[in-house]
Amino acid sequence: MTINFTVSPSFPNERISDWYIFNTWLQRALSVPIHLELYNSFGAQRAAIAEGKVDLIYANPFDASLLVREKGFRAIARPEGPPDEMVVITGTDSPAREIRDLQPGTRLACSDDPCVNTVGRILLEPANLDDSNTVEHRRETYIQVARELLRGEADIGFLPVEAFEGFSPLVRRDLRALVTSELHVIRHVFLVGPAVAERTDELTALLLSMHESDKGRGILEALGARRLLPVQHEDVEFMIDIISTLDQ
Amino acid sequence: MKDMDLADIVGEAVEHVLTYTGGNTRRVYVTPIETPYPHGKLIVSRTDTQGIITQCNQSFVDMSGYSEAELIGQPHCLLRHPDMPAAAFRDLWETVQAGRQWNGYVKNLRKDGGHYWVYATVVPNVRDGKIVGFTSVRREPSREKVAAAEAQYQEMRGS
Numbered sequence: 556m557t558i559n560f561t562v563s564p565s566f567p568n569e570r571i572s573d574w575y576i577f578n579t580w581l582q583r584a585l586s587v588p589i590h591l592e593l594y595n596s597f598g599a600q601r602a603a604i605a606e607g608k609v610d611l612i613y614a615n616p617f618d619a620s621l622l623v624r625e626k627g628f629r630a631i632a633r634p635e636g637p638p639d640e641m642v643v644i645t646g647t648d649s650p651a652r653e654i655r656d657l658q659p660g661t662r663l664a665c666s667d668d669p670c671v672n673t674v675g676r677i678l679l680e681p682a683n684l685d686d687s688n689t690v691e692h693r694r695e696t697y698i699q700v701a702r703e704l705l706r707g708e709a710d711i712g713f714l715p716v717e718a719f720e721g722f723s724p725l726v727r728r729d730l731r732a733l734v735t736s737e738l739h740v741i742r743h744v745f746l747v748g749p750a751v752a753e754r755t756d757e758l759t760a761l762l763l764s765m766h767e768s769d770k771g772r773g774i775l776e777a778l779g780a781r782r783l784l785p786v787q788h789e790d791v792e793f794m795i796d797i798i799s800t801l802d803q
Numbered sequence: 804m805k806d807m808d809l810a811d812i813v814g815e816a817v818e819h820v821l822t823y824t825g826g827n828t829r830r831v832y833v834t835p836i837e838t839p840y841p842h843g844k845l846i847v848s849r850t851d852t853q854g855i856i857t858q859c860n861q862s863f864v865d866m867s868g869y870s871e872a873e874l875i876g877q878p879h880c881l882l883r884h885p886d887m888p889a890a891a892f893r894d895l896w897e898t899v900q901a902g903r904q905w906n907g908y909v910k911n912l913r914k915d916g917g918h919y920w921v922y923a924t925v926v927p928n929v930r931d932g933k934i935v936g937f938t939s940v941r942r943e944p945s946r947e948k949v950a951a952a953e954a955q956y957q958e959m960r961g962s
Contacts, residue, residue: 654842655946678843680922683945737844739860792930793938797847800924800940803906 557588558751559608563615563743564597565668566778567721568696573777580774584761585754596695597667610748611758615639616741617669620795628746630791631759634780638742640716641674643733646704649711654681654734657711659688664703665713666694670741673801675713678734701726717779740797744786759785804878806830811868812916819885823878824893833885836917838866846921846941852934854879854896868914879939884912888959899927899937908944908952920949 560581562574571593578591592608594600597618603609604622614622616639622628643654651657661684665672676685692709694700697718703709705726716735719727745762747755765771766782775782806829809816816832823829846866848859856874864871867882874881883892887910898905906924913919921941927934944952 677942681840681842681943681945683947734843737841737862740845740847792928793849796926796928796938797845797940799926800904800906800938803904803924 556751557590558585558610558754560589560591560611561600561603561609562591562593562613563618564594564600565615565670565715565718565743567718570778573774577774577778580770581761585757587754597669607750610751612746612748613743614746615668615670615743616794616798617673619744619746619791620798622746622748623791624795627749629752629755630744630746630786630788631755632745632762632783633742633786634775634778635782635784636780638739639670640736640738641671641678642714642716642719642735643675643678644701644704644712644714644719644730645710645733646707647729647731649731651710651733654678657682657684657733659684660690661688661711662690662692662709663711663713664692664694664700664709666697666700668713668715671713671715674736674738677801678736698722698726701730705729741794744791745783804829804881807832807914807916811914814916816916821883821885823880823883824889824896831885831912832916833912833918834916836915838913838917838919840919840921840943841865842943844943847938848874848879849928849936849938850879851936854937856881857936866913866919867911868917873914882911882913884910884918886910886918886953886956886960888956890959891956895925899925900934902927902929902934908948909941910953910956920944920952922948 560578575591578589582589594603645651665675692703694703697714700712700714701722704712747758762783763785766775809832812832814834814836816834819831819833821829821831844862846862848863849857851857856877856879859871859874895905904924904926909921909923910918911921922944923939923941925937925939928936928938
């Protein structure tokens with residue numbers, strides 16, 4: 556049996572090869588064929604999930620909610636380190652100094668990342684802005700979001716903090732953060748689907764001990780993590796309860 | 804629940820006696836001082852099915868003015884401000900006990916007698932088909948929405 560593995564499209568493009576290396580390592584360690592499919596949009600990945608084409612996933616918190624509550628997936632590990640946070644950015648020459656300075660009609664650039672967009676919308680609430688009084692420009696990648704601002708085609712943009720901080724100094728020079736979320740509660744997790752439930756313990760043990768070998772540690776570091784930590788099912792349920800409040 | 808301690812109050816305060824569902828009362832002291840909601844943060848807490856706080860995050864501690872040890876084990880109505888109409892909390896409680904989400908604008912009372920406004924969403928924690936507690940997540944409201952809620956609550960109190 557082949558395990559179908561995918562990764563939330565929220566990671567930076569530079570890490571594509573690192574995820575393929577991770578996949579090769581996992582395949583060898585588990586001695587089963589693993590097919591890694593990297594979807595280029597959240598919509599495409601959700602369609603694959605709906606069609607049952609995903610057995611193992613490194614999921615963003617919003618997809619984790621869907622997978623755990625509706626598809627019977629189990630969370631097995633998460634990277635050590637800070638949780639996921641989002642930032643609302645603007646151009647350095649923007650007159651807005653804080654969110655409350657933004658006016659109806661604000662043009663916002665964003666990707667199709669459901670997590671970033673939901674939190675971004677929450678960060679706009681203090682200015683009484685929502686989808687009825689803003690103009691949304693959807694772009695495929697985070698760098699395209701930044702370009703919208705640099706070209707003056709959008710007033711603000713939604714990004715994951717990690718993506719914003721990963722931009723080159725040249726791009727960041729003309730951008731600044733209006734507000735950064737400090738939610739402290741949502742994070743990416745590895746999830747195992749019901750079709751490979753019998754291998755859950757084996758997969759969990761492999762991921763949690765990955766940092767113990769030089770090879771495993773090197774792969775993790777390339778992906779931006781020092782080690783993977785165990786996840787209690789109740790911790791994920793609690794995260795999902797919190798996420799469910801953010802759409803309200 | 805213990806009465807508020809005048810020694811904790813900052814500024815000139817007005818005394819109120821709150822009566823909770825079940826008939827319990829608490830003496831509280833209220834000042835007009837508002838603590839602004841910190842940008843970008845979420846206040847998160849959990850209670851058991853009786854509304855007793857079992858878990859809270861640092862933002863809750865910072866905004867309420869109580870220590871975590873003072874909050875855990877206390878009923879969530881510790882934060883109830885006398886300007887909040889009882890009907891709003893009755894609606895909250897009935898909604899979440901029926902297994903649905905509740906949201907609304909809430910003026911919370913701090914330990915020092917001041918207050919802070921939030922947009923609150925409360926969800927039942929359903930595990931294996933049973934409600935085992937409630938999670939409350941609060942975020943920063945707009946001033947316009949706060950003004951509208953303030954006017955509505957004043958009308959509901961009949962003052």
